[in-house]
Amino acid sequence: MTRLTSDVSGLGPPVCTRCLVIGCLGVGDSWTCPRCHTSAYLNGSLFTYTQAYQKRIEVRTAIVEGRRKIGSDLLVRNAHTSIRPFMADGEEPNNYYRSWLEENIGRQGRDWDWELCGTDIDYLEIYFAKREHATLFELKWP
Numbered sequence: 001m002t003r004l005t006s007d008v009s010g011l012g013p014p015v016c017t018r019c020l021v022i023g024c025l026g027v028g029d030s031w032t033c034p035r036c037h038t039s040a041y042l043n044g045s046l047f048t049y050t051q052a053y054q055k056r057i058e059v060r061t062a063i064v065e066g067r068r069k070i071g072s073d074l075l076v077r078n079a080h081t082s083i084r085p086f087m088a089d090g091e092e093p094n095n096y097y098r099s100w101l102e103e104n105i106g107r108q109g110r111d112w113d114w115e116l117c118g119t120d121i122d123y124l125e126i127y128f129a130k131r132e133h134a135t136l137f138e139l140k141w142p
Contacts, residue, residue, distance in 0.1 A: 017041045018118060
């Protein structure tokens with residue numbers, strides 16, 4: 001799928017209001033969200049947001065597109081979750097948390113992983129395979 005920079009309406013590409021990412025134009029000229037893979041929430045338009053918010057949406061979209069290429073063995077439905085603030089100015093969460101997590105918890109994709117929070121643009125969710133790892137993280141990163 002390819003992300004476009006504008007559409008014919010002049011308001012920019014559609015934005016998924018649930019995931020806060022820019023939609024992708026797929027096969028058959030249908031738009032979908034690259035995160036939730038549906039078109040049900042593509043009722044936003046990028047250029048109707050403030051410039052600062054547009055930048056945050058673009059950063060989230062780039063991270064979602066990059067994460068699609070990374071596989072994970074961690075089953076999110078069985079994981080323990082910690083919600084943490086998203087990094088300032090689009091800093092990659094791996095740059096911020098990864099070294100500590102790998103040193104103290106284990107391998108990304110097996111013992112822990114992260115995903116952008118779908119309900120708030122300013123947060124991400126970190127998943128842990130073991131409850132005690134989630135507790136340790138909560139104590140270290142209050």
